[in-house]
Amino acid sequence: MHLRSLPPFADLSAFLNHFESGGELTRIAAPVAVELEATEIHRRVIAAGGPVLRFDTPCNSAGKPFTRPLVTNLFGTRERVAAGLGLDAADLRRFGQFLAALRAPSPPKGLGAWRELLPVVRAGLAARPKLVSWPKALEPQQVDLTALPVQTCWPGDAGPLITWGMVITRPPGVDDPRSYNLGIYRMQVLGPDRAILRWLPMRGGAKHYRMWEDLGEPMPVAVVIGCDPATLLSAVLPAPEGVGELALAGAINGRRTCLAPCRGIEMHVPVSAEIVLEGTVQPGDSALEGPFGDHTGYYNDAECYPVLQLSALHARADAPYLSTFTGRAPDEPAVIGAAMSDVFAPLLTQAVPDILDVHLPPETCSYRMAVLSVDKRYPGQARRAMMAFWSLLPQFTMTKYVIAVDRDIDIRNWSDVMWAVATRADPQRDLMVLERTPVDQLDFASPEVGLGGKLGIDATIKIGAETNRPFADRLTMPEDLVSRVDGRWEELFGGT
Known part of the structure; x- marks a missing residue:
């Protein structure tokens, strides 16, 4: 509180x-x-x-x-x-x-x-x-x-x-x-x-x-x-x-x-x-x-x-x-927007329990792109979460790109997010395109003022009816081995 x-x-x-x-x-x-x-x-x-x-x-x-x-x-x-x-x-x-x-x-x-x-x-x-x-x-x-x-x-x-x-x-x-x-x-x-x-x-x-x-x-x-x-x-x-x-x-x-x-x-x-x-x-x-x-x-x-x-x-x-200026990030609106990501998150997760967390990268003009962490449990859940996000707050109607990832992905780490997009999304199946939706009037990429498309990318592991083939296991080391190497690090490298 x-x-x-x-x-x-x-x-x-x-x-x-x-x-x-x-x-x-x-x-x-x-x-x-x-x-x-x-x-x-x-x-x-x-x-x-x-x-x-x-x-x-x-x-x-x-x-x-x-x-x-x-x-x-x-x-x-x-x-x-x-x-x-x-x-x-x-x-x-x-x-x-x-x-x-x-x-x-x-x-x-x-x-x-x-x-x-x-x-x-x-x-x-x-x-x-x-x-x-x-x-x-x-x-x-x-x-x-x-x-x-x-x-x-x-x-x-x-x-x-x-x-x-x-x-x-x-x-x-x-x-x-x-x-x-x-x-x-x-x-x-x-x-x-x-x-x-x-x-x-x-x-x-x-x-x-x-x-x-x-x-x-x-x-x-x-x-x-x-x-x-x-x-x-x-x-x-x-x-x-x-x-x-x-x-x-x-x-x-x-x-x-x-x-x-x-x-x-x-x-x-x-x-x-x-x-x-x-x-x-x-x-x-x-x-x-x-x-x-x-x-x-x-x-x-x-x-x-x-x-x-x-x-x-x-x-x-x-x-x-x-006063302030407005321009490409970093500017004050981008800093405020990045800080507000943590404020948005509990409101979002309360309204849409499927969503665990949200990140609005400031370098994408704060709200033009969002990355959602989804608690994936059933087929189609990532799409449902993305559509719910677009509908929740007036600010989110301006978001053009939404990427949904599994809970094992760090949504604030672009390397992690892009790895999920590259290895868990298929272009012919996992792209959700919406046409003629409200967008920022300042967005020159849209074909009409205030009206344009949205793209949702389902970068979650596919389950059930979403796929006809089992997904491979992720490469991970046993936790006890990781802990053992942690304990030996100073011995091996002298604390460096």
Whole structure:
């Protein structure tokens, strides 16, 4: 169950102070351009597993400095992702078990089981957002996005891009934070008070926008740039069905998320926010977004998306501007995705007991390929497991390739996985091709935008009706011999 090993971080500044005190934050005093230069520095640092970067003097292409520092690489390592959840990296799977328990709690069987259920009960109590007054530290600012150190990440980008904006939307009707959707959607800056909101059709923000558009009414939108890490990560976590992101943030922190009413729209935002943008999206108001460099390692096509018209901007006096870049791994989305593999696994195995574990290799753009460990017991089971995987979470509908292997294969070892594909799969029997299924709109390999194929590879040993010939025995050494050689290793090689 989820038991924090770190105290809750009240806001982004507290999180940054934690890393700085531990030597995991580097301040860069020299001027650094937000156009391309900051991205190139970030690329090299994240590839080396380096620290959080705080650029104290970010400047524009003309060398004029911005008044706010730029922070990048916040979640550039698996350990920092876990720290955002209050955990050591080794406990990410335990956190996944906690989410699985929230999704479908098991009835207690005795006093010990009741004790194990207590974290879930506490999480339920902490899940209800708490409404408070507007924090005085969030002061009104001139509505001018160009005054923020917004990065232009790649040379072919259409313009500056807000990359860590946590977009908060709600359905029409009464303003009820329990119905909110929190999503990290990129935002192309068009000018001081206009930005494009880019979201995929299956995302919560897009769903809310369609509801407002059907009514012909403007949709209120709040955008938070920087806040406590639990809320930030809740916006990208696989929240259990019926558990909103704000409720999940409260469960992670072990205390209710405090929300304050916006100044000019009927919305609430976390009081831990560093920078808050308020505005509306008018029905039908859209603009051409992109192209921008993306996680695939390519530029995506330009497409039309809704435009946010800003009406207010509030910020803390010392608020840093949180940003990142998106490109071919390693980048922060890939690091977060790799860490989330351990979080996904318990949810997946709970819903599909045939699946023992899952690995989403970051080098395959995080979710484009998955390797499943299957507890093979009957013919056709691997195919069933692959189809169940594609159906479980919205993220998995974007997965193009799924490889199913037996439990004796290390799914995090490409050598092992490829050996299984080469020796346990037959192309005419074990390839399962699905046509015209939903795929990532940024996938240039698909013949149509948002529509393409999927491939399942059954790399398990075939049993029963799956084959007409017995499978050969795997080469293994007797365990007692392995132990005996282990015991003689120092004698034979002097400890080398």
